Amino acid sequence: MPAFTATAPAKIILFGEHAVVYGRPAIAVPVPALQARAIVRADVRARPGSVRLIAPAIELDATLSDLPPAHPLRRAVELTAETLHAPHIPSCQITIQSTIPVAAGMGSGAAVSVALIRALAAYLGHPLPSETVSALAFEVEKIHHGNPSGVDNTVIALERAVYFVRGKAPQLLSIHVPFQLVIADSGIASPTAQVVSDVRSAWQKNQAEYEELFDQIATIVTNALILFEKTGLTETQGDYLTTLGSWMNENQALLRKMGVSCPELDRLVEIARQAGAYGAKLSGGGRGGNMIALVDEENKPSVIRALEEAGANRVISTAIGGD
Numbered sequence: 633m634p635a636f637t638a639t640a641p642a643k644i645i646l647f648g649e650h651a652v653v654y655g656r657p658a659i660a661v662p663v664p665a666l667q668a669r670a671i672v673r674a675d676v677r678a679r680p681g682s683v684r685l686i687a688p689a690i691e692l693d694a695t696l697s698d699l700p701p702a703h704p705l706r707r708a709v710e711l712t713a714e715t716l717h718a719p720h721i722p723s724c725q726i727t728i729q730s731t732i733p734v735a736a737g738m739g740s741g742a743a744v745s746v747a748l749i750r751a752l753a754a755y756l757g758h759p760l761p762s763e764t765v766s767a768l769a770f771e772v773e774k775i776h777h778g779n780p781s782g783v784d785n786t787v788i789a790l791e792r793a794v795y796f797v798r799g800k801a802p803q804l805l806s807i808h809v810p811f812q813l814v815i816a817d818s819g820i821a822s823p824t825a826q827v828v829s830d831v832r833s834a835w836q837k838n839q840a841e842y843e844e845l846f847d848q849i850a851t852i853v854t855n856a857l858i859l860f861e862k863t864g865l866t867e868t869q870g871d872y873l874t875t876l877g878s879w880m881n882e883n884q885a886l887l888r889k890m891g892v893s894c895p896e897l898d899r900l901v902e903i904a905r906q907a908g909a910y911g912a913k914l915s916g917g918g919r920g921g922n923m924i925a926l927v928d929e930e931n932k933p934s935v936i937r938a939l940e941e942a943g944a945n946r947v948i949s950t951a952i953g954g955d
């Protein structure tokens with residue numbers, strides 16, 4: 633029997649993290665250079681109904697029924713089986729591999745769920761549409777995040793740039809004029825659930841101030857949507873990048889006020905700007921994880937070098953848009 637394999641990309645949030653939890657829009661894009669992969673193989677020698685899960689990155693090699701019911705991988709398998717009305721999964725071995733850093737704001741949990749749900753659905757003979765895969769991954773995200781907005785599972789399952797508002801159908805976004813980002817990992821693992829919960833406490837204590845911060849972020853996201861949707865630019869490429877970069881800087885300043893940055897991220901952001909980036913900000917939950925910097929062909933090498941010299945864990949560059 634053949635192996636059923638599915639992959640899912642990492643993601644970054646260009647604008648709008650955290651505010652998106654409170655009903656404001658966000659723009660997120662997939663990063664296909666980093667991927668999660670799930671491989672499902674029938675295991676005819678195993679006892680009937682046995683599902684073995686192997687995820688070397690988290691040193692997991694366990695039988696499904698031995699995992700706690702709220703384990704994200706177990707939940708993803710069971711939700712898929714329930715959705716397909718397949719109470720008895722034919723014995724199989726599921727291997728998870730991923731190059732996406734964990735707890736780093738790049739959607740590693742959502743990407744693993746999406747890849748796993750897709751591969752398992754194919755193994756069970758009923759590939760699922762992306763919207764259903766996203767909805768199931770959202771259920772698993774609730775374990776990881778507590779109160780997820782749904783942006784991660786959406787952008788990762790659809791594998792397209794999205795303009796996302798919680799609870800609404802996502803708008804697929806065509807970013808007509810391409811640009812390049814450098815993505816650098818602070819190396820600090822920061823579980824999103826904790827930061828989201830801290831923002832919730834701060835918001836409860838000071839709703840007026842936080843609502844105002846969220847509104848200011850929403851304005852940036854709306855302006856970015858308008859800019860991205862323009863087919864022909866009236867401004868030069870340099871002006872386009874300068875505008876986008878200044879919005880990234882503004883968004884970062886608002887995230888700092890919200891208390892979700894940290895000295896290490898602030899430092900990497902500052903170093904990227906000094907090395908010539910048009911703008912830089914954290915991406916995702918914050919307090920660690922990744923930052924992104926907007927670059928062009930000319931300043932990309934110096935920004936990458938500066939971030940590497942500053943001790944960033946893994947520095948990659950990726951092209952966004954051009955569709």
Ligand code: PMV
Nearest residue numbers: 649650737780781824916917
């Ligand atoms: O999973 P992360 O760390 O990329 O962050 C998700 C973005 C947040 O807005 C902080 C949370 C959410 O559910 O939208």
